[in-house]
Amino acid sequence: MTSPKYPKVVGIENDPVPLPNLNILLLGYDLVQQIGGGGFARVFRAVNLEQHLVAACKFVPITPHTTDKERRTLEKEMRIHNTVKHVNCLAFIDACVVELKLSAKYIPGFYFLIELAAGGDLFDKIAPDVGVGDEVAHLYFNQLISGVDHIHKLGVVHRDLKPENILLDVTGTLKISDFGLAAVYMLKETGRIRQLTDRCGSLPYVAPELNGAEAYAAQPVDVWGVGVILYTLLAGNTPWDEPSIRSPEFVRYLDGEVFQEEPWSRFSPNALSLIQGLLTVEPKDRFTIDDAFRHPWCTRPSQLAKKSPATLAEALTESLRTAGDLDLAAPVLSPSNPPDDEDVEMLSAPHQTQFTQTLMLFSQTQSGVRYTPHLTRFYAGVPPESLLPAICEGLVSLGVQIKNAPPNGTTLRVRIGGQDARKEAFRGWVELDPFEYHGSHGTFCVMQRDNGNPISWRQLWRATIQTPFVEPLVLKKRAAST
Structure with missing residues (x-):
């Protein structure tokens, strides 16, 4: 495999996110180490010494330039994430807001205490252009659609399902993370459904209907996202730059040419059938999450579900050991x-x-x-x-x-x-x-x-x-x- 080329980007912006005082006590937790961040947020490891608990703290600063719209977006993220309680979704623990008037003592901002995904990124464990074995993909895909199904039943759509938002806990269980782009599309009380208009997400993972200007149905967008993730599990890479005619790979997918090429040609017939159903371009013809649950590739018994966590870890990293x-x-x-x-x-x-x-x-x-x-x-x-x-x-x-x-x-x-x-x-x-x-x-x-x-x-x-x-x-x- 040849090494990829990384085009030079003009300048790396100064990180706009200030560093909170790591000695502060936040809702009973000490912030002890930065473990991630991107855009306008930082993520810290947080420890409750009295109760021997470990969590993650997502910090988004409040500045004099923070708009009311940005505040509403963060408040919506808190509300939505707090309602999501499922074994395959990163748990929301607590949150607080430190206002500008307290800036003499603290760094103002939104502080989200969430479950720490101590197993790290799922896709950090996968060799590029190789992927994982069929059984590992089967286990994690079923966990993924279980989490997405729960989110949808709450009347919420995630809208940002992609490899970097798929994490693992200490036992190797899949966790869906980052509800910053999530939206409510259905009122649970009445069942009333609305279409969405916001254009959001990352190009390799967004559904093709987001290329247009019309309103779109919510659930099919997440179905497309889980289809790209399944492909990525099995192939070790994403299928295209973007789902449009600007991408030669996507054009070959539309023409059916890719199915004679690697890696598509090495997928089992059942796996290929499922991926094609999830990645159907027309939203009304696309598989639903229920269709995925009932698909033969998903319904077969898992060979890993009852194995030890160590066995799962060995299976997950097999491609990394081979490489x-x-x-x-x-x-x-x-x-x-x-x-x-x-x-x-x-x-x-x-x-x-x-x-x-x-x-x-x-x-x-x-x-x-x-x-x-x-x-x-x-x-x-x-x-x-x-x-x-x-x-x-x-x-x-x-x-x-x-x-x-x-x-x-x-x-x-x-x-x-x-x-x-x-x-x-x-x-x-x-x-x-x-x-x-x-x-x-x-x-x-x-x-x-x-x-x-x-x-x-x-x-x-x-x-x-x-x-x-x-x-x-x-x-x-x-x-x-x-």
């Missing part, structure tokens, strides 16, 4: 006497399940054990100050825009951004922590995505490692434990 990605992301290393860090151990404890341990989401650094839900990471045999210039050269050679950032303690950082092969924007961080390796100083490097397709981010991770600037420095082989 050699896990040998890079989680080599067995032996740092020289890493110091104990009781705080890190305590805060990581709620994540240390059979599923997350099998995924090897715990990494060794000089400051102890670090919980790292991103598998886009590697170790190098040189210290951070030597590795950072090599990574920057590698990223620039790939057409990625970089921007220096101040260190966070002993962690060196650089901000990166660009566009992937599907013309989707991505942004994130490269973070480098020191560690000791057989008496020598090395680096633990994490490429942490803020927004963008997780599969494209994995392609960028692999391409960066393969550049001549970085490749000689990477610890590739598994060292024997001592």
Whole structure:
């Protein structure tokens, strides 16, 4: 597989989101670490020390320029997410709003406390252009449509179903996240249904009817989204740039030519039938969620549902092991006497399940054990100050825009951004922590995505490692434990 090209984007904007004081107590929780963010929000890991609970906190700032419309949108997101209570939807815990008049003591903004998806991104565990096995896709697709069915029965449509909004909890259960574009399309009390007019979503995942100016039916938009996600599970990539005649791949789909090509030609007849039903262009002819539930590909018994979480983790990451990605992301290393860090151990404890341990989401650094839900990471045999210039050269050679950032303690950082092969924007961080390796100083490097397709981010991770600037420095082989 050739490495994708990442077109250069002119400038990486200054992050408009201020950093809340990590020492504040929010609804009984301490904000302890930023774990993500994108656009106009940040996401933090939050810990309730008294009750030994861990959550995520989504923070959206309020500024003097925040409009009434923006406030209403966030308030709507809170109301909608609070009504969604399903095992396959990220749970809403609590929320609060800090107004501008309190800015002398706090950072004003909307604070959403939500369930922490400690298993990370589902699609971070999938090898690009390979996908997962049929049984793994079957398990997670059934969980996905169960969550979507619940949302629809509440009279709500998600409208932003895409790989980066599909997460995993500590047991490997799928969780639908991010209700920022959700809308109410049906009044439960009367059953009255309205059509929608807003144009929203990301081009590779939006339904084709959003290309027009007319109002559209709500549920078929989410059905199209789950169809793209099923394809992505099985193929390891999205099917097209956008569902319009501007995309050659979509035109070949309309003409039927793609069905003789990879990866379409390797799908089983039942899987292909289901994908085609979900990705029917005419909304009134498209499958419904009930049609998907009744489809033979979905109704067969799951071979993984009753297996252990460790078995599920092994099946999920099989394509990464075959590709050699896990040998890079989680080599067995032996740092020289890493110091104990009781705080890190305590805060990581709620994540240390059979599923997350099998995924090897715990990494060794000089400051102890670090919980790292991103598998886009590697170790190098040189210290951070030597590795950072090599990574920057590698990223620039790939057409990625970089921007220096101040260190966070002993962690060196650089901000990166660009566009992937599907013309989707991505942004994130490269973070480098020191560690000791057989008496020598090395680096633990994490490429942490803020927004963008997780599969494209994995392609960028692999391409960066393969550049001549970085490749000689990477610890590739598994060292024997001592």
